[in-house]
Amino acid sequence: MGRAPCCEKVGLKKGRWTAEEDEILGKYIQVNGEGSWRSLPKNAGLLRCGKSCRLRWINYLRADLKRGNISAEEETTIVKLHASFGNRWSLIASHLPGRTDNEIKNYWNSHLSRKIYSFPRMETQPGTMDTPKVVSIPPKRKGGRTSRWAMKKNKTHTQNSNRPKHTFIEQNIIDIAVPTPPTPSLESEGVSNAVTDLTAAADADVAEEHGEARREAEVNEKCEKEKSVEESGDGDILGLCEFEDINEGSGALCISDMLESCLAETSGVWDISEERERNDVVVAGGADACPNKTSSCESSVNGDSCSSMALGLDKHWDWESVVEFNNIAESQLFCDDWEHKEKLLTWLWEDGDWESDTMKLGETDPHTPNDVIDWFLS
DNA sequence: AAGAATCTCAACCGCGCTGTA
DNA sequence: CTACAGCGCGGTTGAGATTCT
Known part of the structure; x- marks a missing residue:
């Protein structure tokens, strides 16, 4: 059974959104609210796929998005949550008010993963147990940018600057959660008290800052699930790794x-x-x-x-x-x-x-x- | 100064899940 | 029960910016 395309792609525009398109989309959603993405482009007069509209709205146009660089605290949260949840970007994003899964995913891929994995690795050579060999991921560096802000400052949306120094490792020397589990399922995985507490704390932030009751309820539900898993006996974060x-x-x-x-x-x-x-x-x-x-x-x-x-x-x-x-x-x-x-x-x-x-x-x-x-x- | 190398991130793509007829 | 629509998610891509040689 072939899956029906999400929309008729013929004649639809792709690529970067223009300011005009943003404006049209924003105004339409202001009036009509989110949802009905499939019919939205047609109703709004946009030559875009519904999914593209949704993505644009969620990742860029939503009013509650937090602009600016990822703070050290957010970075810490991302690292910890990623250690527990794996590449569940939406779940991680739900604990970072104003951040989108796409943003976190990009940030992880471009900053944190390399930062973590570029440390020299040890490899024990056969017969030389006591002489571990450093196996390094070759550092890639030649050109490229140095800051997100530098990248974004030329764009239409103004953002917060004053990015603090990256100190997540510094802050997490001891308590950094460990590895990347192979994207386990929440229902089957154990999650530690620490993470549960963390998520609960993050939930409180969400509730305080944005009053997003629905999201809070969802997250709390997840936490309850996690707790129940944990109480069942295998709920140790170390069990994940x-x-x-x-x-x-x-x-x-x-x-x-x-x-x-x-x-x-x-x-x-x-x-x-x-x-x-x-x-x-x-x-x-x-x-x-x-x-x-x-x-x-x-x-x-x-x-x-x-x-x-x-x-x-x-x-x-x-x-x-x-x-x-x-x-x-x-x-x-x-x-x-x-x-x-x-x-x-x-x-x-x-x-x-x-x-x-x-x-x-x-x-x-x-x-x-x-x-x-x-x-x-x- | 120019081209190569590299990085960032917005956007696309396809799959899976859920709800509904 | 099945087919389909709608949506959400995670992985990937590629344009453009930046830095290096």
Whole structure:
């Protein structure tokens, strides 16, 4: 059974919308309200597909859209929600008042995914368990733009500027939710308390700022579902990301990525403008360019730096400096029983068997991986 | 200065879900 | 139950802007 086209495409205009078209569409919807997208173009006198009208309205013309750059807080929310929901952009967008799924999707694809995945990755070579090799996603940088604002400022709609510095990693060194689950279904997936709380908080924002009762009801319903799933016993966010998913899933974020994200942050400042350069440095100074990487770990120039060196970073990381530079409450964890944490972290690469089924999160393991993960994700 | 390389994001496309006749 | 319309969503594309060589 062939699907009927959403509209008669012959003679319809495609491509960028003009200001006139925007005006026509806006006025029509002001008078007639949203909906009936199929008949809207005809009624409004637009030579556009109904879907195109809907998209234009939702993504660009709606009055409640928040213009301007994604704030650090929004970025944080996106990252966390994406870690929990995957590429469910509409769901994520429902927690970001004034943001559209398309905008978030674009932002993720162009900013966040690269930011996260461009950290050097570790790959344990057979027979060299203790010498993890840095596998870097080659940094792409030559031309291109530097800011969304610069891109948009020439366009018809004025927007807010004053974009704060990108600090999401900085803010999420400790509490960043982990990997990208393979777009699980809400009904079957477990969702953590943290995420539930987050969504609830976001819901409150939505309600406060926009009074969108309907959306709130929908989101609350989702949260209730999530809670019920969770109460059924498998509602742990970690359940979404067993190790094998973390390491093998396409686009999944490796624990090493998190560690390196953490480590990379220990300079205390993270600015997106520096990100690529930093990547370049790290990549350039990765496995091959860091002569101390392996030997340092083996000979342990000093005990504290060993772990970091093993991670393939190109400088001596001092774990105590991690504590020093991260004025986060959780940083106390680093201080508490430091040797124990160091030992736990060492497990991450000493076992080396990232692919091992026995190393899944949530399983009891004599090497105490849960301890590591609990600590790391706490 | 010019062309190449790269990035961003608006818009398109197709699929799946839901409601209805 | 089936067919279809309408809508929403996520993935992809490509024009235009920006930066680099």
